[in-house]
Amino acid sequence: MAIWRNLVHRPKTRVHRTAGLPSWRLSVVLLVLVLVSGCAGGLRYQSWPGLLESDGTLYAASLEHIQALNSETGKVYWSFPSDEEKDAGPFYSAPVLAPDVADNGLLVVAGFKSQTVYGLALGASPAERPDELWRFQGAAGQYVGTGTVAGDLFIIGNGDGTVYALSLEDGAKVWEYATEDRVWAKPLVIDDRVYMASLDHFLYVLDLNSGAELWRFEAEGSISATPVFAGGDVWIGDFASKLYQIDLKAQDAVWTFEANDWLWATPIESDGILYFADVGGNVYALNISDHTMVWDAPVSVGDVVHGRPALSPDGDLLYVAGFERGGVHAIDTVTGNVRSSWGTVQESPGRLPGDLVTDGERLYSMPIMVPARVQSFSLVSGDLLWTAPPAE
Amino acid sequence: MFDTVLIRPIINLMLLIYRFLGQETIVAVALVTLLLRLALTPLQLKQQKSAKAQQALRPKTEALQKRYKDDKEKLSQEQMKLYREAGINPAAGCLPLLIQLPLMIGLYQAINRVLAATPLQLLALPSDIYRWIPGMSSLIPLKSQFLWLDLALPDPYYVLPVLVVISAWYYQKLLTPPVADADSQTGAMNKQMQIMMPLMTGFFAATYASGLAVYFLISNLVGLLQYALFRREYATGNASAAPGNDKARKPDRKATRAKASGS
Numbered sequence: 001m002a003i004w005r006n007l008v009h010r011p012k013t014r015v016h017r018t019a020g021l022p023s024w025r026l027s028v029v030l031l032v033l034v035l036v037s038g039c040a041g042g043l044r045y046q047s048w049p050g051l052l053e054s055d056g057t058l059y060a061a062s063l064e065h066i067q068a069l070n071s072e073t074g075k076v077y078w079s080f081p082s083d084e085e086k087d088a089g090p091f092y093s094a095p096v097l098a099p100d101v102a103d104n105g106l107l108v109v110a111g112f113k114s115q116t117v118y119g120l121a122l123g124a125s126p127a128e129r130p131d132e133l134w135r136f137q138g139a140a141g142q143y144v145g146t147g148t149v150a151g152d153l154f155i156i157g158n159g160d161g162t163v164y165a166l167s168l169e170d171g172a173k174v175w176e177y178a179t180e181d182r183v184w185a186k187p188l189v190i191d192d193r194v195y196m197a198s199l200d201h202f203l204y205v206l207d208l209n210s211g212a213e214l215w216r217f218e219a220e221g222s223i224s225a226t227p228v229f230a231g232g233d234v235w236i237g238d239f240a241s242k243l244y245q246i247d248l249k250a251q252d253a254v255w256t257f258e259a260n261d262w263l264w265a266t267p268i269e270s271d272g273i274l275y276f277a278d279v280g281g282n283v284y285a286l287n288i289s290d291h292t293m294v295w296d297a298p299v300s301v302g303d304v305v306h307g308r309p310a311l312s313p314d315g316d317l318l319y320v321a322g323f324e325r326g327g328v329h330a331i332d333t334v335t336g337n338v339r340s341s342w343g344t345v346q347e348s349p350g351r352l353p354g355d356l357v358t359d360g361e362r363l364y365s366m367p368i369m370v371p372a373r374v375q376s377f378s379l380v381s382g383d384l385l386w387t388a389p390p391a392e
Numbered sequence: 393m394f395d396t397v398l399i400r401p402i403i404n405l406m407l408l409i410y411r412f413l414g415q416e417t418i419v420a421v422a423l424v425t426l427l428l429r430l431a432l433t434p435l436q437l438k439q440q441k442s443a444k445a446q447q448a449l450r451p452k453t454e455a456l457q458k459r460y461k462d463d464k465e466k467l468s469q470e471q472m473k474l475y476r477e478a479g480i481n482p483a484a485g486c487l488p489l490l491i492q493l494p495l496m497i498g499l500y501q502a503i504n505r506v507l508a509a510t511p512l513q514l515l516a517l518p519s520d521i522y523r524w525i526p527g528m529s530s531l532i533p534l535k536s537q538f539l540w541l542d543l544a545l546p547d548p549y550y551v552l553p554v555l556v557v558i559s560a561w562y563y564q565k566l567l568t569p570p571v572a573d574a575d576s577q578t579g580a581m582n583k584q585m586q587i588m589m590p591l592m593t594g595f596f597a598a599t600y601a602s603g604l605a606v607y608f609l610i611s612n613l614v615g616l617l618q619y620a621l622f623r624r625e626y627a628t629g630n631a632s633a634a635p636g637n638d639k640a641r642k643p644d645r646k647a648t649r650a651k652a653s654g655s
Contacts, residue, residue, distance in 0.1 A: 048511055092511065112510075141542070144511055159542075181535070184511060199533055221530045224511070239518075240530045262518045262529060279518050306515060323515070353512060 047112070049366035049373070050094020050146055051357040057126040058357075060388075061091035061109050062366060062373050066118075067388075068126055071359055074376060074386035078129040080120060088114050094146040094355070098154070101168045102133060108154050108168070110143035117143070117156065117164075119171050134171030139164060141182065145224075150189040150208055155196070157183025163196050163204070165211055175211030179204060186226040186266075188234070195234055197223035203236055203246070215251045219244060221262075226308075230269035231288045237263025237276060245288070255291060259284065260298065264306035266355070270315050273333070277305040283320055283331060295336030301329045308355035310363060312379055317342070319363055321352040326367055328356065330382060343382035395520070398498035399505070402428075404522045406506055407531055417534040417543050418606060421503055425607050428499050429614040432492050437622055445480045500607065507603045508533055509544040536603075543603035550598060552605035557594035559612035564589050566619050 049062035057077070058069040066088075068077040081088045093110040102121040107130060110117045116137045120130035141159025148155050153174060154166045163177045181200035188195040193214065194206040199222040205214045221240030228235045233254070234246040239262045245255040261280030268275050273294055277283045281301045285294035303322025310319045317339065318331045326349030330342035350367030357364045362385060363377045372387035402424060410420040452474055460467035475481070508514035514533055521528045536544040540551075547553060564586050597605035 142510075181533070201530075222533060239532050264515070279515070304515065353515070 047090040047368060048092040048144070048353045049368065050091065050354055051364050051366055051374070052095045052097060053357050053359045053364065054097050054099075055126075056359075058364060058374065059095040059097070059107060059109075060366060060374050061093065061095050062089075062368075063091070064089035066091065066095055066107070066109050066120070067373070069374060069388055070126070071362065071364075071376070074374065074388040074390070076388060077127040080118075080130060080132075087111075088116065088118065092142075092144045093156070096147050096149055096154070098149045098168050101152075106133060106168060108147060108149070110147060110156055112142045112144065115139050115142055115158075117147070117154070117166060117171065119154075119168070136164070136166050136171040136173065138173055144182070144184040145226075146186040148187045148189055150187075150194070153208065155187045155189065155194055155208075157185060157187065157196060157198070159183070161198065161200070163187070163194070163206065163211070165194075165208075177204065177206055177211045177213065181222070184224040188227040188229060190229055195227045197225065197227060197236060199224065201238070203227060203234070205251075217244070217246055217252060224264055226266040228267045228269055228274070230274055231272065233288075235267055235269075235274055235288070237265075237267065237278075239264070241278065243267075243276065243286075257286070257291075266308040268309050268311060268318075270311050275309055275311070275318050275333075277301075277309060277320055279304050279306055281305050281322065283309070283318070285318075285333065285336065294333075297336075299331055299336045299338060301327075301331075301338065303327065303329075307352060307365075310356035310358045312358075313360045317379075319356050319358070321354075321356050321365055323351055323353055326350045326352050326370075328352070328363065328365060328377065328382065341382075344377065344384040346384070394494070394498065398494060399501050400520050400522070402498055402502035403506055403517075403520045404525070404528070406502060407521065407528055407534075408525075410534055411527070411531055415531075415535060416538070417507070417536055417603065418538045418541075420506075420534070421543070421603050421606050422610050424502075425499065425610040426614060428495060429611060429618075432495065433618055435491055436618065440622075442480065445478065446475075449474060449478055449480070496611075500604065503603055503607050504601065506534055507536060507544045507601045509601055541602045543606070544601050546598055546600065547602040547605060552602050552609060553594045553598035556597040556605055556608045556612065557590045559609060559616065560590035560593045561586065563612050563615045563619070566616070 047063045049060065052059040053071060056071050058071050060067045060069060065079045067079045069075060070077065088111045090112050091109065092112045095107050095109040098106040098108060104122040104124055107120040107122055108117065116135050118132060119134040121133040122130050139158040139160055139162065143156065143158055145157045152168050154168050155163065157163050159182045161179045161181055161183060163183060165174045166172065167174055179198035179200050179202065181198050183196065183198045185197040189208060192208040194208050195203060196206060197203045201219050201222055203217045203219065203223060205216065206212065207214055219238040220242055221238035223236060223238045225237050234248060235243065237243045241259045241261055241263060243257040243259060243263060244253040246252065247254045259278040260282045261278035263276065264279050265277050272288055274286045274288050281303045282298035283301060284298050287294055301320050301322055303325045305320055306323060307321040316333055318333050320329045320331060322329060328343060330339040332339055348370055350370030352365050352367055354366050358379060361379060363379050365375050366373060367375060371389065372391065374388040376385040377383065378385055406420045406424045409423050410417060413419050453471055456467060456470050460470060505513065505517055505520060508517060517532060536542050540549060541547055568586055593608055597608050
């Protein structure tokens with residue numbers, strides 16, 4: 001009772017003029033609030049930009065726009081939404097193309113903050129601004145992961161922990177499947193089965209047509225990487241630094257490898273070699289047939305890595321994006337040596353969170369925290385070809 | 393440096409609490425906030441004691457100011473003499489606050505990083521986790537759902553921000569010393585602070601992750617509890633109730649009792 005009285009009744013005895021709250025204390029309190037708010041980043045939205053290259057056109061989803069650009073020159077054809085309506089962004093999810101839907105194909109992309117999936121009917125020419133065919137707003141969370149087109153469905157995971165299958169025709173929900181945590185991974189679809197990883201540590205295998213769960217695999221850590229199908233098995237890494245080889249018949253891991261750090265980036269496979277990188281910047285080349293490492297030791301690029309690497313058309317070079325220093329590194333796939341002559345030294349390269357994309361001629365990346373939204377490099381020399389918007 | 397000394401230990405303490413106490417993020421956030429606030433209690437009391445003692449001396453310092461208004465050097469000497477005789481270090485009130493500040497900012501930052509509302513925020517976390525404690529990476533990301541809340545996102549129904557504003561307003565009201573002339577500059581500033589501070593805190597609680605609103609709320613509630621338990625140490629009104637001035641303190645207690653029984 002005494003405690004309650006202390007809170008309710010304040011002594012109203014002799015009061016004299018005081019200086020009140022000292023001004024230095026007021027300043028300190030305000031300073032704390034400013035520091036706290038400035039460091040939290042709650043009001044600022046960043047983006048985890050994503051790219052798609054198709055027939056000479058780049059589709060880029062970044063901070064507030066989805067843009068179509070000429071792959072060769074970086075010229076921007078159009079932006080969606082217009083400058084007046086910026087509610088769609090920011091975008092973490094990369095655009096996905098459904099070429100057989102609508103007259104000229106459908107571009108599907110999901111907004112992070114808007115919690116909306118947009119279906120954009122492309123025009124007859126790349127320069128023609130698309131029409132919004134539909135939008136899906138049935139999810140309760142933010143979209144981080146990219147979706148996948150499978151038949152007449154668009155499958156995408158959401159921050160509300162649910163996997164949604166939408167009709168590509170009208171964006172209507174066909175089925176949904178709830179996991180226990182946020183879904184940031186892109187689904188993999190093989191033979192009418194959806195392989196979808198969740199931050200709840202599980203890789204779920206769902207029926208493509210009904211969304212019914214067929215089986216699930218529990219990893220030690222959360223999974224944000226997209227599963228990769230290689231050598232008849234599914235390969236996936238987790239935050240507990242484990243890479244799993246999952247046998248689809250046994251519905252379980254038949255081999256596990258422990259990396260030096262979290263496995264966030266989606267691996268890439270070519271000619272029986274699985275290339276993957278951990279967030280500590282160690283890059284590995286694994287022969288999937290006999291589980292031997294191609295290189296004597298993991299190659300360190302000296303930077304955080306979590307974007308999916310890319311390969312040159314002949315498979316000789318592996319390109320890896322460093323997040324914090326914003327550099328792209330070219331690694332000789334045979335020797336594991338970093339090719340120091342490859343690349344362009346930039347004064348302010350920004351950061352590279354997203355996947356690298358190549359069209360066989362050029363390598364594309366999307367930096368953040370710099371004015372340039374898209375960069376194009378020569379695959380052979382690493383020379384910077386253009387940036388969009390162009391550097392001043 | 394700040395990361396190594398402060399933020400990382402708090403993050404890992406939070407992860408350990410999460411791991412061993414039911415894997416509930418809200419429990420980890422609330423408990424770490426509570427522990428830190430309780431650990432800071434002696435410092436806060438020291439600060440309040442110093443403020444209260446200075447407040448008790450104010451009539452004398454004001455008299456000195458009047459007497460030596462044209463001789464600042466003499467005024468300074470006399471004030472220091474007064475403080476020395478009363479056994480008060482004028483800087484003592486400032487030091488505890490300076491120690492508390494980094495701790496509170498560190499706690500705020502740790503909560504923000506652990507909740508990791510976006511992948512970019514989560515990406516910063518691997519370097520903050522003590523790998524020498526087995527199984528820590530497997531805990532990430534922490535479960536963010538609690539009742540209607542996603543602790544990594546703002547409260548959609550504004551329940552927490554409202555509670556934060558109310559508790560912050562009351563805490564502010566209790567801490568602000570009354571002034572004789574409410575219309576004076578000081579009085580106006582105090583009034584403004586009583587409104588602005590809770591509103592600003594409420595704005596942050598409504599805008600940022602609701603886990604941070606939990607931190608604000610627990611902080612305010614611990615502050616209120618501290619006030620309730622140690623009210624006599626707080627410089628909130630009765631200037632004559634200075635430390636060591638028992639005669640002056642007694643009427644205050646009587647007045648409070650009389651008021652309580654009368655209500």
